Amino acid sequence: MNNLLLFASRGRHSFQQAMLLSLLMVVSCGLSMLLEDYVSFTGLAMIYILAIVLAAYFLDRYIAILAAFIAVLSLNYFFIEPRYSFHIDRSENALALLTMLVVALVINRLTTALKLETESAHLNETRAKQLQELAITLANCQDLQRATAVCKNAFRVAFHGTSYLALINHQGELDCQSIPLENANGLRACIQEKSILGTGTLRWPDLNAWYIPLGDSHFNHNSNRDRENERDNFWGAVCVTQVAHLDTAAQDHARALCSLFTQVLTRLDTAEAAARAHNEAEKQQLQSTFLSAISHDLRTPLAVVVGAASSLQSQRDKLSANEQDKLLHHIIDEANYLTSVTENTLQFVRLSSSTPNLRQSWEAMEEIIGAIVTRLRRRQDGHRIAARVEENLALLRVDPVLISQLISNLIDNALKYSEGTVEIVVKQMQHGANQVIEVAVKDRGPGIPLQEHQTIFEAYSRLATHDQSSQRSAGLGLAVCMAIARAHHGQLSVRNRRQGGCNFLLHLPVEQEQPLPL
Known part of the structure; x- marks a missing residue:
């Protein structure tokens, strides 16, 4: 036809x-x-x-x-x-x-x-313009699928005949699906011989097509494919059909198109390798920091617990009731500290994954704050907590356990680093274009330097001010708080109060479609 x-x-x-x-x-x-x-x-x-x-x-x-x-x-x-x-x-x-x-x-x-x-x-002007536009377009391609589509379209515009493009997959095999058998064999032979084949060349000159490899046997790059399956750094091959025998200019243009596509493949692979290496470095750094925190923040309280328990076991008859109560108090405090560090560490590891698993449900902030305040007021310093919650707040779709842990960590820090009243203010407000529930935890402590308002939310970050040096901290509490806030698409920030102290602000988005009342 x-x-x-x-x-x-x-x-x-x-x-x-x-x-x-x-x-x-x-x-x-x-x-x-x-x-x-x-x-x-x-x-x-x-x-x-x-x-x-x-x-x-x-x-x-x-x-x-x-x-x-x-x-x-x-x-x-x-x-x-x-x-x-x-x-x-x-x-x-x-x-x-x-x-x-x-x-x-x-x-x-x-x-x-x-x-x-x-x-x-x-024709040369048109081809030069196409190469320039293709180079700009490929430079903006950030994934292999988009780059392949752009390259196929470039060959379709440059040559009237049908063109085929096949890439080497992760198994080291040329992916020739939906390509005619004759052309697929030519593409495989092109990779095997590591050179251009077809009419006007020294190999397979009787063919009415060009088979051009993507890559260069002298070009070195780091690939995520198995080295045993690679074919001398070749990415694949291109077949251009219905070509003239002596049209060397068109052949050079086809090679230039393949060269541009090869550069993009190399760039994408290098970027992927760099991202993989960066993730591995972050993983190693996190593991190193975690081990360091474990060795420092868990070993000391464990030693205190073991020492106090050993004293009670071996010298109970020689110790007075007051001394025994003191040792028991140390054991309970250190055990509570170990529980807090362990819980924060597990939550941080869980929330650091790309897709944290949240058990979300519709919750009333009044009930969450009430349960937190009731529990914390049983502590020795719990009488310093003062809560004020606005009425008729909208419901939030959140993980109640995580949100409770977030707010509890903020209140616990405020009690630890201040001596006055710790205020908890909850209200609904307009934040930008959306409605949010704001939870403010205010204290009258020494405050936080402005240059450290961001770093305090990083894992294992500690403030080194004189007033806070006596307080133990694994540096995970605020990092876990920030991870929980981000997992709920919320925001967590800190501000210094005018008369001294800190104001931690948690903003949780309110969904427009609220559940129907029962």
Whole structure:
């Protein structure tokens, strides 16, 4: 079907050329007859020369050569004695016609060369523009699927025939799905021979296609694929069908397109390797920091617990009741500290994953705050807590255990680092374009330096001020708070109060669609 369409297209083109040639010859002949009485034979010849130049510029090469012969025969037939015959009675007329034919052929040759150079210049400009646009587009591609689609479209625009692109997968095999068997075999051979194959090359020159590898055997890169399955740093291959045998410029353009795509594949693979190395480095750093925290923050309280328990076990009869109570108090305090550190560590590891598993449900902030305050007021310093919760607050879809841990950590820090009243204020407000529930935990402690307002939310970060140096901290409490807030799409920040102290602000988004009342 495609061959029939191509034949029909060529037929229409040849018919149009023939009609244009006929019209040009008729106009030249008619104009010469009109001017015959006013100009010499040389002037009439110039009219035909003009027709030949026009034919050479606008018609195909062989049609233009035919026009040259027709013009010479027409001038002989209509205007050289004896008229209306092809007989030439004078030698100078024969020489003039022969000279005119030679000039016509030379003009045709020069005009054809000029046309070819002009077309070549336009084609080179178009190809250079395509390479420039492709380079810009590929530079903005951040994933393999997008880059592959852009490359396929570039070959579809640059070449009229069908093009196939196959990449080496993670198993080291060329992915040739939906590619005809003949072309798939050519692509595999291209990878095996590590060179371009097809017409106009030294390998498989009888094929009506080019097989171009993506990559270079001398190019080194770090790939995430198995080295045993790689084929000398080649990413894949491209097949361009229906190409001309000696069209070296088109072949160079195809190679340039493959080179750009290879650079993008290398960049994406390098970026992936760098991200993987960065994640591995962060993982190693986190493990190192975690081990350091475990060795420091868990070993000391464990030693206190073991020492106090051993004293009670071995010297209970020698210790007074007051001394025994003191040892028991140490054991309970250290055990509570160990429980807090362990809980925060587990929650931090859980929430540090890319998709933390939240057990969300519709909760009332009044109930969460009430349960927290009731529990904390049982402590020795719990009488310093003062809570104020706004009425008719919207319900929040949250994980109540995590939110309770977040607010408890904030209140516990406020009690630990201050001596006055710790205020808890809960209200609903407009924050930007959304409604939020704001939980503010305020204290009258020494405050936090402005330059450390962000770093205090990092894991294992501790303040080193003199007033806080006596307080033990694993540096995970606020990091866990920030992780919980982000997991709920909320915000957690800290501000210094004017009269001294800190104000920790938690903003949790309110969903517009609230559950129906029971």
